[in-house]
Amino acid sequence: MELVQGTLDVMILKALQWGPLHGYAISRWIKRTTEDVLTVEEGALYPALHRLRRKGLVESDWGVSENNRRAKFYQLTPKGRRALAEGTRSWETYARAVGRVLKADAPEEG
Amino acid sequence: MRLPEGFRRTPPPDWVSDGDDIEEEIRFHIESRTRELVAEGLDASEARRRACAEFGDRDRAVRRARRESRGWGRMTMGIARWMAEAGRDLVVAVRQVRSSPGLFVAALLTLALGVGGTTAMYSVVHGVLLQPLPYPDEERVVRIWPAAPGDPDGGRQSWSIPDMRDWRERSESLTAIGAYSTELGGLVVADGGGSPEEVPTAYVTPGFFEALGTPPALGAALPAEAEETEPRVVVLSDGYWRRRFGADPSVIGGTLETQQGGYRIAGVMPPGFAFPSPETELWTFLANVSQSSVPWRLRQVRVFEGVARVAAGPGGAPTDLAAAEEELGSVARSLARDVPDTNEGITSVELMPVREAIVGDVRTPLALVAGAIVLTLLIACANVANLLLARGVMRRREFELRASLGAGRGRLVRQVLVESLFLSISGGLVGAGLAVLAVPVLVSGADGLLPRAEAISVDGGMLLVALAAAVGTGLLVGLLPALRVGGTGLGSGRGTAGAGAGEARGVLGGLVFAEVGLAVVLLVGGGLLMRSFAELTAIDPGFEPDGLLVADMVVSGYEEADAYLGFRDRLLAELEAIPGVTGATTAKEFPTRGTGERMSWALPGDPPPVPGEERTAQLLNVHHDFFEVMEIPVLRGTLPEGDPELALVVNERLAREAFGSAADAVDATLRVGEYDVPVRAVVGDVLHTDPAEPPPPMAYIDDRVNARRVFSFIVRVDGDPVSFVAPLRRAVEEVDERQPVRSVYTAGSAYADAVAQPRFFAFVMTLFAAGATLLAVVGIYGVVAYSVRRRTHEIGVRVALGADLAGVQRLVVSRALKPVVLGLGVGLLGAAALSSLLRGMLFGVPALDLPTYAGVGLLFLAVAVLASWVPARAAARVDPKEALQAE
Numbered sequence: 002m003e004l005v006q007g008t009l010d011v012m013i014l015k016a017l018q019w020g021p022l023h024g025y026a027i028s029r030w031i032k033r034t035t036e037d038v039l040t041v042e043e044g045a046l047y048p049a050l051h052r053l054r055r056k057g058l059v060e061s062d063w064g065v066s067e068n069n070r071r072a073k074f075y076q077l078t079p080k081g082r083r084a085l086a087e088g089t090r091s092w093e094t095y096a097r098a099v100g101r102v103l104k105a106d107a108p109e110e111g
Numbered sequence: 112m113r114l115p116e117g118f119r120r121t122p123p124p125d126w127v128s129d130g131d132d133i134e135e136e137i138r139f140h141i142e143s144r145t146r147e148l149v150a151e152g153l154d155a156s157e158a159r160r161r162a163c164a165e166f167g168d169r170d171r172a173v174r175r176a177r178r179e180s181r182g183w184g185r186m187t188m189g190i191a192r193w194m195a196e197a198g199r200d201l202v203v204a205v206r207q208v209r210s211s212p213g214l215f216v217a218a219l220l221t222l223a224l225g226v227g228g229t230t231a232m233y234s235v236v237h238g239v240l241l242q243p244l245p246y247p248d249e250e251r252v253v254r255i256w257p258a259a260p261g262d263p264d265g266g267r268q269s270w271s272i273p274d275m276r277d278w279r280e281r282s283e284s285l286t287a288i289g290a291y292s293t294e295l296g297g298l299v300v301a302d303g304g305g306s307p308e309e310v311p312t313a314y315v316t317p318g319f320f321e322a323l324g325t326p327p328a329l330g331a332a333l334p335a336e337a338e339e340t341e342p343r344v345v346v347l348s349d350g351y352w353r354r355r356f357g358a359d360p361s362v363i364g365g366t367l368e369t370q371q372g373g374y375r376i377a378g379v380m381p382p383g384f385a386f387p388s389p390e391t392e393l394w395t396f397l398a399n400v401s402q403s404s405v406p407w408r409l410r411q412v413r414v415f416e417g418v419a420r421v422a423a424g425p426g427g428a429p430t431d432l433a434a435a436e437e438e439l440g441s442v443a444r445s446l447a448r449d450v451p452d453t454n455e456g457i458t459s460v461e462l463m464p465v466r467e468a469i470v471g472d473v474r475t476p477l478a479l480v481a482g483a484i485v486l487t488l489l490i491a492c493a494n495v496a497n498l499l500l501a502r503g504v505m506r507r508r509e510f511e512l513r514a515s516l517g518a519g520r521g522r523l524v525r526q527v528l529v530e531s532l533f534l535s536i537s538g539g540l541v542g543a544g545l546a547v548l549a550v551p552v553l554v555s556g557a558d559g560l561l562p563r564a565e566a567i568s569v570d571g572g573m574l575l576v577a578l579a580a581a582v583g584t585g586l587l588v589g590l591l592p593a594l595r596v597g598g599t600g601l602g603s604g605r606g607t608a609g610a611g612a613g614e615a616r617g618v619l620g621g622l623v624f625a626e627v628g629l630a631v632v633l634l635v636g637g638g639l640l641m642r643s644f645a646e647l648t649a650i651d652p653g654f655e656p657d658g659l660l661v662a663d664m665v666v667s668g669y670e671e672a673d674a675y676l677g678f679r680d681r682l683l684a685e686l687e688a689i690p691g692v693t694g695a696t697t698a699k700e701f702p703t704r705g706t707g708e709r710m711s712w713a714l715p716g717d718p719p720p721v722p723g724e725e726r727t728a729q730l731l732n733v734h735h736d737f738f739e740v741m742e743i744p745v746l747r748g749t750l751p752e753g754d755p756e757l758a759l760v761v762n763e764r765l766a767r768e769a770f771g772s773a774a775d776a777v778d779a780t781l782r783v784g785e786y787d788v789p790v791r792a793v794v795g796d797v798l799h800t801d802p803a804e805p806p807p808p809m810a811y812i813d814d815r816v817n818a819r820r821v822f823s824f825i826v827r828v829d830g831d832p833v834s835f836v837a838p839l840r841r842a843v844e845e846v847d848e849r850q851p852v853r854s855v856y857t858a859g860s861a862y863a864d865a866v867a868q869p870r871f872f873a874f875v876m877t878l879f880a881a882g883a884t885l886l887a888v889v890g891i892y893g894v895v896a897y898s899v900r901r902r903t904h905e906i907g908v909r910v911a912l913g914a915d916l917a918g919v920q921r922l923v924v925s926r927a928l929k930p931v932v933l934g935l936g937v938g939l940l941g942a943a944a945l946s947s948l949l950r951g952m953l954f955g956v957p958a959l960d961l962p963t964y965a966g967v968g969l970l971f972l973a974v975a976v977l978a979s980w981v982p983a984r985a986a987a988r989v990d991p992k993e994a995l996q997a998e
Contacts, residue, residue, distance in 0.1 A: 023136075023139070024136055024137075024139070024140055025139065025140040025143040028140070043165055043166040043167060044168055044169065044171065044172035045167075045172070047133060047136060047137060047140075047173075047175075047176040048172060048176040048178075048179045049179075050176070051133070051176040051177075051179040051180035052179040052180075055179060055180055066139070066143070070142070070143075071135070071139070072136075072139050073132065073135075073136050073139075
């Protein structure tokens with residue numbers, strides 16, 4: 002299933018909710034969590050990360066990975082947390098609305 | 112990482128620090144994934160391949176991430192980066208030129224021709240028609256003529272000095288008025304070498320310089336009061352002052368020694384002051400001309416021209432020429448009542464702004480040239496558009512590929528922008544150089560034909576307009592493909608390429624159609640003018656011009672008629688003694704330069720004519736050998752021989768007008784003034800000043816009966832007349848060393864002068880037509896070459912399937928010709944519609960001259976076939992194997 006535009010950003014923010022991660026770990030987390038239903042083109046992840054950083058939603062720093070490699074870690078800023086909360090709320094509103102439409106009965110003839 | 116063979120990675124510039132970060136991040140990502148897959152049991156190289164495949168397009172990710180992190184917040188750095196990248200674009204642009212120089216050179220030449228040609232021509236038009244004259248409040252300065260509305264010649268008359276004085280006193284609408292003449296013989300000055308030179312002189316009355324209002328560059332113009340107190344003063348032209356006195360300012364107050372006596376030098380006029388004509392070099396008072404040579408105090412001596420300054424309208428309102436004409440007309444009518452003997456019939460006054468008087472007769476041709484400029488510029492723009500569109504479509508796929516690899520729309524647009532600017536600016540510079548070179552050539556080619564030629568220089572404004580048109584076209588057309596790539600977004604690349612090509616073919620066809628149409632209009636115009644010129648030069652002048660050498664003189668120093676006729680006969684004898692001279696004669700004016708004086712005539716039985724309705728002819732005083740030396744045929748009767756008698760020889764036209772036929776004219780009588788004069792012979796009509804006009808009715812009179820001191824000496828020689836110029840001058844010196852020769856010319860050159868103006872405009876129009884045709888050919892070639900290149904694959908298939916070469920060529924050519932034929936048709940129709948504008952300039956050729964139109968059509972068709980056949984031939988020679996691989 003293709004990703005709806007803009008969802009990738011929220012998913013990245015969500016992945017960072019529990020602490021700093023590097024890019025590869027973010028991509029693994031998304032893949033695992035969605036049980037491979039949503040295919041995120043891995044190449045698209047990095048532009049998104051850099052966009053979020055430019056917007057000030059995440060910050061980045063070089064660190065050392067679990068197997069002692071140099072890797073760049075991303076971490077939410079306070080602004081990023083607010084954006085995640087906001088994004089979650091609007092996504093739920095959106096999903097509920099679409100869900101209601103799809104479960105609705107036949108329109109009444111007027 | 113090792114790149115596959117044949118790829119090279121351009122190291123990113125050192126200011127792209129993010130780039131390294133991103134690449135390292137991605138490297139880490141792929142290595143981590145590879146390790147994971149190895150842990151799952153894959154072998155190393157397979158794991159790496161899978162990791163890369165899962166990641167997707169790596170370069171694109173790097174580029175997009177870089178772009179995302181750049182953002183707009185770092186504007187300054189962005190601009191620096193933009194400039195640096197634009198520099199790289201320029202390098203790319205230059206590299207592209209080197210890879211396909213043909214297209215670039217074609218576009219460059221088109222631009223250069225368009226910008227340079229139109230700027231040069233506009234500069235000429237501007238200099239002649241539009242630049243201000245050196246007279247303050249120019250619109251108030253007018254030429255002024257008394258007019259007799261009943262007169263058959265349109266009523267405009269020359270002027271007498273007493274009339275001028277009365278007008279000055281009685282009229283209120285003029286602030287200054289002056290009379291002048293340049294026909295009274297110049298002051299004769301001994302030049303450095305000692306031989307006398309007659310300097311073209313204007314004799315003027317007070318009021319002349321006040322009317323023009325131009326302040327002198329040095330000293331003073333002729334002050335009105337000086338006519339009484341010190342008439343022997345002279346003003347020099349800038350040109351004469353430089354040539355004769357080396358621009359020495361101390362000559363003011365000095366004396367100009369002339370054969371007519373010493374003249375105090377009062378002032379020097381500024382450069383560009385050219386009134387009455389650019390030839391005028393000296394101005395002095397008419398008071399210096401004696402009554403015995405020109406009785407200018409008499410009211411009936413109407414030989415003067417007038418110039419005046421009209422009073423400004425009340426409260427700064429624009430000058431009302433009609434009201435001034437009305438007021439002056441009432442003055443003329445009151446004079447006609449007061450002095451009916453001389454002024455009956457002169458009941459109105461004509462005024463004409465001085466600019467119109469100077470440039471009037473070249474206005475129509477120059478307007479045509481201006482039209483040609485606009486058409487040529489349009490064609491040039493269409494052509495550049497054509498070439499760039501063709502290239503743009505070819506590069507569309509390149510752009511789409513780059514867009515899908517992550518190149519931003521801005522990046523692509525900038526690339527095109529840089530390339531277009533590179534082309535436009537180089538084309539514009541070459542064009543500007545062309546204009547700078549062409550203007551002096553045009554001005555010297557137009558020598559003496561265009562008034563105010565000295566005011567012509569390359570016009571900066573037009574250069575800017577032409578450059579802007581060229582650059583604008585380049586940008587607009589160059590940007591279209593890039594913008595559309597940006598609009599189509601990613602992923603849809605390949606599908607739209609074909610559709611775009613079809614669309615572009617439509618646009619290209621439209622441009623070829625427009626170009627051909629415009630070029631055909633120009634070509635028809637040029638063709639008509641060339642044909643007209645050929646007709647003009649094919650006219651039989653009525654005499655044999657080959658072998659004739661002419662010298663104009665004003666004989667001075669012989670007061671009595673017998674004395675200067677004696678001088679004339681001695682000179683004729685001296686001339687005939689020159690070896691190689693077969694005959695010598697004189698006339699008051701040489702045909703094609705002048706037609707003598709106007710006379711009115713009647714038949715003896717006629718009632719006295721109403722003033723203003725007399726029948727007129729031109730009267731030329733000639734030596735009795737004139738017809739023989741000129742080889743003018745005698746049609747009827749015999750030329751008078753022996754002692755001079757009061758008799759006339761008339762031309763065929765006058766014979767028909769007066770007596771109905773040449774035969775009836777012989778021994779008939781014409782009443783001229785108070786005399787009944789017998790007609791002895793009828794001679795053939797001779798071409799006069801304007802070859803496009805029919806010869807006027809002419810009468811010739813023996814100059815021993817009616818002598819004139821102004822002569823043209825006409826010598827017929829064996830061989831090249833030019834080699835007789837020096838012997839002729841020596842002969843004059845031999846007889847009387849004080850006599851200046853005004854000018855020496857061959858009859859051929861006098862004739863060439865008479866048709867010089869039509870020749871110049873025919874030449875200019877032909878130049879435009881040739882340029883336009885060339886541009887159209889380049890356009891056709893470009894489009895066909897482009898479409899052939901687009902269809903190489905298709906052609907290859909056809910050839911591979913057994914289509915014969917000729918068939919393929921025919922197909923390509925016939926498709927290419929469709930817009931050409933359409934354009935041709937519309938262009939010919941347009942030319943026919945516009946040709947009425949040319950009618951006034953055509954001689955002996957109808958504006959709808961079928962051979963011209965057909966010739967232009969055929970020429971264009973032939974050229975178009977050639978232009979499309981060359982690339983078609985190349986296409987048919989394509990190796991099918993290569994062609995099939997080309998896609």
